[in-house]
Amino acid sequence: MKVHIQTADLFSVQAELFVVGVYQHDTTVRIEHISQDYQRLLDDAVARGEFEGRLLQTLSALPAPLSPSRRILFIGLGPENAMTVHSVRKVFGQLAQITEKMKIQTVAMAVPKGPFSEEDAVTAATEGWLLGSWQFAGYHQEPKEQNLPDLHISDVTRPDSAQKALDYGNIVASAQNLTRDLGYRPSNMLYPELFAEEAIRAGNRHGFSVEVFDENKLRELGMGALLGVGQGSIYPPRLVIMRYEAHADKTLALVGKGITFDSGGISLKPPQGMEEMKYDMLGAGAVLGAMCAIADTKPHVNVIGLMALAQNMPSGSAYKPGDVVRAFNGKTIEVTNTDAEGRVALSDAVSYAAHLHADWIVETSTLTGAVLVILGHEATGMVADDDNLADQVIRSGEAAGERIWRLPTYEEYKDLYKSKVADIKNSPGRDAGTITAGMIIREFAGGIPFVHLDIAGTAWTKEGPLNKVDGATGVMVRTFVDLAHNIS
Ligand code: BES
Ligand code: ZN
Numbered sequence: 001m002k003v004h005i006q007t008a009d010l011f012s013v014q015a016e017l018f019v020v021g022v023y024q025h026d027t028t029v030r031i032e033h034i035s036q037d038y039q040r041l042l043d044d045a046v047a048r049g050e051f052e053g054r055l056l057q058t059l060s061a062l063p064a065p066l067s068p069s070r071r072i073l074f075i076g077l078g079p080e081n082a083m084t085v086h087s088v089r090k091v092f093g094q095l096a097q098i099t100e101k102m103k104i105q106t107v108a109m110a111v112p113k114g115p116f117s118e119e120d121a122v123t124a125a126t127e128g129w130l131l132g133s134w135q136f137a138g139y140h141q142e143p144k145e146q147n148l149p150d151l152h153i154s155d156v157t158r159p160d161s162a163q164k165a166l167d168y169g170n171i172v173a174s175a176q177n178l179t180r181d182l183g184y185r186p187s188n189m190l191y192p193e194l195f196a197e198e199a200i201r202a203g204n205r206h207g208f209s210v211e212v213f214d215e216n217k218l219r220e221l222g223m224g225a226l227l228g229v230g231q232g233s234i235y236p237p238r239l240v241i242m243r244y245e246a247h248a249d250k251t252l253a254l255v256g257k258g259i260t261f262d263s264g265g266i267s268l269k270p271p272q273g274m275e276e277m278k279y280d281m282l283g284a285g286a287v288l289g290a291m292c293a294i295a296d297t298k299p300h301v302n303v304i305g306l307m308a309l310a311q312n313m314p315s316g317s318a319y320k321p322g323d324v325v326r327a328f329n330g331k332t333i334e335v336t337n338t339d340a341e342g343r344v345a346l347s348d349a350v351s352y353a354a355h356l357h358a359d360w361i362v363e364t365s366t367l368t369g370a371v372l373v374i375l376g377h378e379a380t381g382m383v384a385d386d387d388n389l390a391d392q393v394i395r396s397g398e399a400a401g402e403r404i405w406r407l408p409t410y411e412e413y414k415d416l417y418k419s420k421v422a423d424i425k426n427s428p429g430r431d432a433g434t435i436t437a438g439m440i441i442r443e444f445a446g447g448i449p450f451v452h453l454d455i456a457g458t459a460w461t462k463e464g465p466l467n468k469v470d471g472a473t474g475v476m477v478r479t480f481v482d483l484a485h486n487i488s
């Protein structure tokens with residue numbers, strides 16, 4: 001599963017399988033020392049319409065008679081002018097999955113060229129390789145064995161900076177895989193206390209400090225909203241505060257929704273697919289993963305990671321429709337639907353980020369089913385009040401290959417969440433559901449530049465080049481790490 005870089009050209013690498021990238025519309029092989037037999041084989045396949053170089057399309061070539069030991073796989077890169085660093089990530093993710101099935105130990109491919117640096121290509125290739133091959137271990141009595149081949153990236157021209165780029169990709173992808181792992185864990189094995197312990201362990205491993213507020217501390221601080229969401233569960237809520245200290249003058253706060261299980265509470269969800277609600281903590285998971293990679297790669301900005309952890313359950317002690325809770329900043333929320341719990345839990349975490357004098361607050365959550373109606377699984381929905389911060393986050397998303405789509409925040413939407421008995425009501429109804437949800441959370445940011453990212457459609461998704469099976473993606477980890485390095 002390891003990735004190595006080599007300055008040698010492709011066929012000088014000791015490998016069982018050589019992979020050759022081919023552009024669509026111009027399928028000339030651009031690799032030195034390749035036997036003409038292979039070009040002929042490729043041309044033949046193109047002529048027969050068997051292969052055209054579409055992104056991620058593959059063509060396997062058996063050893064040619066003149067070069068018996070060279071097993072070659074052609075992989076489509078798509079049209080040359082559409083090549084991006086994210087296509088590199090996907091190509092290597094796909095490759096990791098294909099070669100695992102081929103029962104091969106070592107794979108070699110030249111560093112892809114395009115409108116990006118060699119370093120960015122190596123980072124993306126490494127990330128693709130580690131993400132594409134990752135799978136949740138599961139709880140089977142007989143653990144499944146995985147055969148994960150090593151990758152050699154050949155033809156590297158600047159080995160020192162390429163090695164740094166490889167290390168960076170390793171750090172980020174491993175952190176993202178940690179997030180995915182947390183996402184897969186069922187709620188009986190990852191409830192708020194255990195999640196907080198995971199954060200403490202991660203802090204020890206990666207070198208960031210971790211503070212945990214238990215239910216008594218939450219009560220003392222007046223965090224009635226997070227307490228309200230968690231009060232129906234035998235597992236009490238937690239607020240986790242993680243700090244990466246760069247001794248910089250600016251501080252970025254990352255805030256995540258960590259509902260370890262969302263049954264809907266008294267406003268109970270229908271049973272169909274309810275088991276997926278163990279993933280309702282992936283906002284917090286992304287914040288934890290990002291903190292690990294941030295502490296390892298050391299950007300010049302202080303970063304505070306906050307996780308609002310609770311389990312949303314119906315019970316005799318659960319919060320009920322009509323209840324009014326008071327958040328840390330003093331604002332009151334009328335709970336008209338206990339299933340709109342994310343915004344309630346986050347109100348305390350976001351007001352605490354403002355209390356800590358963050359310069360920017362970026363919050364992420366699996367918040368609304370409505371975002372799936374708008375964007376499906378293809379993009380994260382954004383609600384923001386600061387154009388600069390919004391643009392920075394979108395740019396980081398682009399660099400990371402994670403699509404983010406900004407929604408409007410017209411003043412008129414505020415009328416939708418007015419309450420007769422409290423400052424805000426938590427469930428304004430169907431209209432503009434993703435927008436009102438983000439705007440409600442913004443009410444707790446104390447006027448600090450704020451971005452909300454709704455990952456309900458992107459945090460878990462179908463299988464793909466970076467997702468061996470359908471499930472947790474670890475979305476926003478790469479975006480957050482890039483953001484920490486580029487925010488100013
Ligand atoms: N965790 C859910 C949102 C969700 C739904 C995530 C589907 C992933 C897939 C959230 O807590 C929720 O229940 N939201 C409600 C809000 C409504 C009651 C205002 C929703 O979207 O239906
Ligand atoms: Zn939820």
Ligand code: MN
Nearest residue numbers: 262339340341
């Ligand atoms: Mn809910």
